[in-house]
Amino acid sequence: MKHTPLALLLTMALAAPASAQSPLIDETPAQHDARMAWFRDARFGMFIHWGVYSVPAGEYKDQKDHAEWFLETTRMPVSEYEKFAAQFNPTKFDAHAWAALAKRAGMKYLVITSKHHDGFAIYPSALTDWCIKDTPFGKAGRDPLKELAEACKDEGIRFCTYHSIMDWHHPDWGIRRAWNDKATGTPDMDRFDAYLKGQVAEVVKNYHPGIMWFDGQWEGPWTEARGKDMYAYLRKLDPQLIINNRVGGGTGDYGTPEQTIPATGFGPGVDWESCMTLNDHWGYNKNDHNWKSVTTIIRNLVDCASKGGNYLLNVGPTAEGVIPAESVERLTKVGDWMKVNGESIYRTTASPFRKTPWGRCTRKGSTLYLHVFGRPEGGSLVVPMSNKVRKASFLADSSLPIYAGSQADGQHLALPPDLPDAEDSVIAVTVDGEVEPIVVRIPQDADGKVTLKAADADLAGGVQAEHEPPNIGFWTTAEGAASWPIEVSRPGTFAVSLDYAVPPAGAPSAFVLTAGEGTLSATAAPTKGFDDYTRAEVGTITLAKGPATLTIKPAKAVPSGLMNLRAVTLTPRP
Template sequence: MNKRITWLSFLIVLSMTAYSQNKTSKAVVKDFMNKRFGMFIHWGPVSLRGTEIGWSRGKDVPVDEYDSLYKEFDPVLFNADDMVSIAKQAGMKYLTITARHHDGFCLWPTAYTDFNIMHSPYKKDIVGALAAACKKQGIKFCIYYSVLDWHHPDYPNHSPSGQDPDPKSDMNKYIVFMKNQLKELITKYDPYMLWFDGAWEKPWTEEMGRDMYAYLKQLKPDVITNNRLGKEMAGIDNAKIDESKMVGDYDTPEQVVGKLNMNMPWESCFTICNQWSWKPNDKMKSLRECLAIISQTAGGNGNLLLNVGPMPDGRIEARQATRLREIGDWLKTNGEAIYNTSGGPYEPTANYATTRKGNNIYLHVIKTDTASITLKNLPGKQVKNAHVLNGEKITVENDRDSFRVLLPTALAGKQEYVVVLELNGNAEALPVIH
């Protein structure tokens, strides 16, 4: 027994050493963070019922029925080029598809389980089609993969409750299955980023996450991963985390804008409606809400992954596609204040956010029915000029401890806009101003 413990400890130390030596290069992560805006796609046979992907299994939809939905899944109107084109029109720079969610169904023709798209009436590789369309249109292709699988016999939990783990399950076999599938995904589709999920479940340990990260780095050294291979994540609670304990390259606040952080990369994921997967008549966020989230996320120095759920026939719902194009139209004018910027120096609020690049601070005016915005003075810097991005010059009034930006009355109550504050020095070198 002692020898076994010693050997296991050695393997864990070896895995952790490999993890620390194979972190994704800072340049690659920086390139990812400069993109700022991506599309998340949650999709699978569950769209036939309009209930939540994974979480409705055994709750809203009986397990046997849920697990048989793939036999009806035939999204004949799915067109990868159209879907990627919508992402591009929205100003999104990368796309992430749920290749396998917690329910275990695979949207690609995997060799390691029959529970996949080739055993549906559709019989076409959805992951492959999106990968090819992304490459053609210059969008970075990314893959979501859950570390848990309530359908797989070797994964101990077969429901979200985690009660009564299956005594016949075998996590060692399951991890081999995972590694085989991940090697298959990397080899076939060469993803820019892997978005993991589900590490909160008890069967999945921190050591497994570090071992998996090291394994992925052997397959593709510069593949980016989020931090949900490990237990250290902000998640839905937007918790403060210790970056040194994080397994992966960036943090993942969920359905909430992450906190301003100039050191640790992060990406908030939001749904365009309420549910991750498609739901008929689901309440959709207004354009004003979407733009506020984009600005507050960039202002906090993070990325935004905005989710859509395609319908059972394979199309993105027309109203969702329209909303995305509206976002894209706004970014055509204001993208300079989003892409390739740093967050800060001011912390985002409900009324405004700021980003910066070179000698410019971009003031995102979220609440447009206000006459002015007052900001603390910038240490060692002054505002030389101010103007609406691609628009009129505006006035800045200086005080001893602060300055006031007088906003144009013509834009009062209208859509969010951006004011450029031109400084007499480098805005990117400024400290965060609380």
């Protein structure tokens, strides 16, 4: 992980998130759901980036912005970097304190770097000396992964591991850095593949992680075939293991947006998890004091859960083995909120509503959890559903009065003047029957135009809206689709324009647009890249008066991504 440049973010974005059933393995949908059940229930996890890069604490010469990518960003000779191992002696490391902090914060699982891109293994690997056994800590007989796995078990936390595919230290990784002065001979990816399999097998057999969290798959030596082979290898090694999509090869069990939360999630049937830092770095940087607020952390967690995803929040311990006090303080306060409101996060599903201007919504059976970020003007909170409200009460204080009444746009809840939580006041609402959302259709403008923005789309098949302003990407499968409900008051023929971006080397961006009874087949011409947007008219479509749904789908699967789409505009033709 790192401050990822746009090109790498796009590479990660286009790694296909999981479908409802994992490929390559003979597994029924029911077996897949059973394997993924704990992950879906958990919603909140701790990420830990820790290794010898913690020793320099982000500093090198006159620069102070390094972290876990230290070896790459400084281009320090490997022979010099290896000297940090002799200084890595985290005598203050307390595995039970780390696991207890995760539990105190309300986290249900923990993912720690067994090996990052610098190739250093934080456990005693039998396959290399570039690991914990080459440090004073390891020579004293300590094994951080073993201690943390046992502590997590004691605390009821699911133990998981991160393992980098890319390896700047190993002589056989296909792209050898010029500053790797220890490597000799010609890189051999078959030998490296065997080494990598050997290491992940050590981790699985010795520490039994619930997740193998891969990263560093974007460089050319790691092919689609190697990704698929690794996924199949690990699933046979441990049939219950969950593997993220960064294993490569268009496979994996869930998607992994980084430092962002998808504007609309990934849609039904797709598991995902947003990973984020607490400050600006993944590994420890002693000069980084740009900490997220407790409010931001809580609302990010709620945002993920409301879209059917998990939140994996990172801490970067020091070389002494101490999680920074600023991290501990914030996680403890998040834990205070979770003690009261955790039922609105754990085992919940995504919001049934397209828009909730007052905050977010999660769901558990016939109970809706309304996450109110701020009291609406006038104190009336509108829930866009036709269901009657049987009961409504704040989780933090059930004595506070809430009055419900039906109106044309939904159920109106009259809130008290003061809400119980500044970060997020949660109202548990029990309704009769299945939730029936009131569809709010997008109207024509005064000039007859219809503007359909990425953030307002309903997405399916792994398609995702993210970034600012939001754009729709991840369009890799034939099942991917974006739809908008519209209301046509002035029918006629409309010119269809897209605000989009497509790299020149990408596959032809052929798509099908349907609206009402009309269908338009077109191809979006390439632009200079996924971040180079243009507006282009792609054809016309005729719409009748009344409600309609406009949908865009790829004409066929596009592994490299159909396009990034910011908006669709329908302009009346004379």
